[in-house]
Amino acid sequence: xxDDMSRYPLTLEGDxxxxxxxxxxxxxxxxxxxxxxxxxxxxxxxxxxIIGPSGSGKTTVLRMLMTLETIDSGVIxxxxxxxxxxxxxxxxxxxxxxxxxRMRSKIGMCFQHFNLFPHMTALGNCMEGPVQxxxxxxxxxxxxxxxxxxxxxxxEKRDQHPARLSGGQQQRVAIARALAMRPKVMLxxxxxxALDPExxxxxxxxxxxxxxxxxxxxxxxxxxxxxxxxxxxxVCFFFDGSIEEQGTPEMLFDSPEKERTQQFLSAxxxxx
Amino acid sequence: MSYLDFLxxxxxxxxxxxLITLAQFVLAAxxxxxxxxxxxxxxxxxxxxxxxVATVYIEIFRGTSLLVQLYWIFFALPLFGISLDxxxxxxxTVGLCYGAYGGELVRGAVVSVPKGQWEAALALNMSPxxxxxxxxxxxxxxxxxxxxxxxxxxxxxxxxxxxxISVTDLMFETRQINNNTFLSAQAFGSALIIYYVFARFMVxxxxxxxxxVMARKIGRA
Ligand SMILES: Nc1ncnc2c1ncn2[C@@H]1O[C@H](COP(=O)(O)OP(=O)(O)O)[C@@H](O)[C@H]1O
Ligand SMILES: [Mg+2]
Numbered sequence: 001x002x003d004d005m006s007r008y009p010l011t012l013e014g015d016x017x018x019x020x021x022x023x024x025x026x027x028x029x030x031x032x033x034x035x036x037x038x039x040x041x042x043x044x045x046x047x048x049x050i051i052g053p054s055g056s057g058k059t060t061v062l063r064m065l066m067t068l069e070t071i072d073s074g075v076i077x078x079x080x081x082x083x084x085x086x087x088x089x090x091x092x093x094x095x096x097x098x099x100x101x102r103m104r105s106k107i108g109m110c111f112q113h114f115n116l117f118p119h120m121t122a123l124g125n126c127m128e129g130p131v132q133x134x135x136x137x138x139x140x141x142x143x144x145x146x147x148x149x150x151x152x153x154x155x156e157k158r159d160q161h162p163a164r165l166s167g168g169q170q171q172r173v174a175i176a177r178a179l180a181m182r183p184k185v186m187l188x189x190x191x192x193x194a195l196d197p198e199x200x201x202x203x204x205x206x207x208x209x210x211x212x213x214x215x216x217x218x219x220x221x222x223x224x225x226x227x228x229x230x231x232x233x234x235v236c237f238f239f240d241g242s243i244e245e246q247g248t249p250e251m252l253f254d255s256p257e258k259e260r261t262q263q264f265l266s267a268x269x270x271x272x
Numbered sequence: 273m274s275y276l277d278f279l280x281x282x283x284x285x286x287x288x289x290x291l292i293t294l295a296q297f298v299l300a301a302x303x304x305x306x307x308x309x310x311x312x313x314x315x316x317x318x319x320x321x322x323x324x325v326a327t328v329y330i331e332i333f334r335g336t337s338l339l340v341q342l343y344w345i346f347f348a349l350p351l352f353g354i355s356l357d358x359x360x361x362x363x364x365t366v367g368l369c370y371g372a373y374g375g376e377l378v379r380g381a382v383v384s385v386p387k388g389q390w391e392a393a394l395a396l397n398m399s400p401x402x403x404x405x406x407x408x409x410x411x412x413x414x415x416x417x418x419x420x421x422x423x424x425x426x427x428x429x430x431x432x433x434x435x436x437i438s439v440t441d442l443m444f445e446t447r448q449i450n451n452n453t454f455l456s457a458q459a460f461g462s463a464l465i466i467y468y469v470f471a472r473f474m475v476x477x478x479x480x481x482x483x484x485v486m487a488r489k490i491g492r493a
Binding site for chain 1: 386388389391392393394395396397398399402406407410411414489490
């Protein structure tokens, strides 16, 4: 598919420019179109939650933003600049590795299965990025890591390896690890789905504190409707690779307009 | 002549041969580890020619006999202008030969590190080299240590062939003793015991210890 690149701006400017913009983004795996011409803006400091049935493309949205997946057409912007593309002689071309590296530093991600580094302690996990990537001194990185571990309630377990931590504890360390890189945008992909019910609140509590106390832009995929409703500025319902409906939590949960949204929500309610 | 008398009479040769074998083993092991790392990682490179070079190396050194390789490197390479002294030719060849087996171990172990580890490292914006060196290889190492333990014993046994290009290792000295005394049972019996003790009580325990240390490092023990 050819995409006329001249229709995409080189930068997003102005006070109302979003922190994240997906413009006309299509993602395919072979013949399967996973996301179809997606348009989605996330404002600076906004918390947007993505809900929807399994396989609707929610994870793919986050993975594209984290540059874990390439896109087939369209442009993703972060913080006013294109992420997937860069400017060459007044037009947008595919981003090279250096450009992606620079842009990637603005984004942090937490995964469903935590993906902590098993050969490092909780503290080591949180120092790795700052020392190896940001070039911070060990002392400074340790101070910052301890602050963050303290914030997520894991300071006492700083010297434990992930194998010795519960799922909820691992996920909290993973959040601290991502925050240690000082991202502007945080991505959470079903961060409580792999957890036992009784520890879910440990992790949602940390995310809630982030929403309250920090000016992070956040994009979260979750199946926990109650939590989504409570902390989101906006909720997007994904269906089959596009946004079927979006709005404030009140709008989407209390008076959804689309039939598919209603069906999905009642199915989820029944399951609980 | 009792066996003790035999040992007393030939201890100098047995000891110097054992020391040469020890040196050949340590150096060959280092060459093997380096060759395995390089070829194993090259096999995972995105560029096809890079993978090709590694495949050719692994195929040649795994698919031909170590003895032929030794003769090639010691007798034939000088015809192409590359002369190695016999000691160097010995450990380099043994190392390259077993490094080819190790290359497959490295490749397999790296591939078996969960994808999520690569992704987490990328999400921290680590460069490809740092991802490999700091995150993937340490985890791959834990998985491949047990087969490396076997490979190390094979390397030790493989060094016996360097006697055939006249490196004065344990095997070489044993043959000398045999030629001079015709006490074959005592001579080759001593070599058997020394190789066995070396493998069983030094190489294997050392590798087991390394396995335990690494398991502890990763928090699994
Ligand atoms: N690496 C892949 N190769 C092929 N298909 C994939 C791959 N990753 C995801 N998919 C497909 O893309 C669709 C969307 O996946 P995903 O974004 O993970 O959905 P969700 O997170 O909403 O459950 C699914 O149909 C899934 O099977
Ligand atoms: Mg998903």
